[in-house]
Amino acid sequence: MNATCRALACAAVCGLCGCALFTREPDPNVLTQQEELNGWILLWDGDVPTNGWVGVSAGCSNFTARGWSVTNGALVASVGADVIRTEASYKDFDFKADYRLAPGASGRILYFHNAESDADSAFAYALAPLPPEAKDPFAWQTARIVARRKSITHWLDGRIVDRKTRDDVGFEGRIVLAPGDGQVEFRNVKIRPFGRW
DSSP states (O other): OOHHHHHHHHHHHHHHHHHHHHOOOOOTTOOOHHHHHTTOEESOOSSOOOSSEEETTTTSSSOOOSSEEEETTEEEEOTTOOOEEESSOBSSEEEEEEEEEOTTOOEEEEEEEOTTSOGGGSEEEEOOOOOTTOSOTTOOEEEEEEEETTEEEEEETTEEEEEEEOSOTTOOBEEEEEEOSSOEEEEEEEEEETTOO
């Protein structure tokens, strides 16, 4: 093999390696083109959530919840943060959110929440901590809730972890982010309402 061939071969290998080494995750809080075509709606775009979210305890029409901030593309609930909910209500939907718990922290995602009732009256998805054997203690996990007519399925990182049923298929309510003890972070919060596409 002459010098030119060796140089071309080396460049090709380096190019392939470079692609593998520098491939990064998609930017958070952005819908892909396919997701937009499939009817997904981004519930938080990475900015201060002044639109579309309300502090439950505030009882007003804008975001006034205490204890929430935006850091590195994540919506962060500090210790003692208020519960927040969407302004819109949903009946049948596919909901996803990435979350990350600080050590010892807890939290829930509530759904079918009625604005006039207590948050505990809603259905709940408990945010599971990372397993003890997790290699990265700060890894993100993906929660998913699929509600379609009577069937409700909870997913965690692509695995079904719980199934529920509801009697009133016509009932609808808000999505609620309810931090518990410790710091909780969210990103890529999105929903695909069924029946519109």
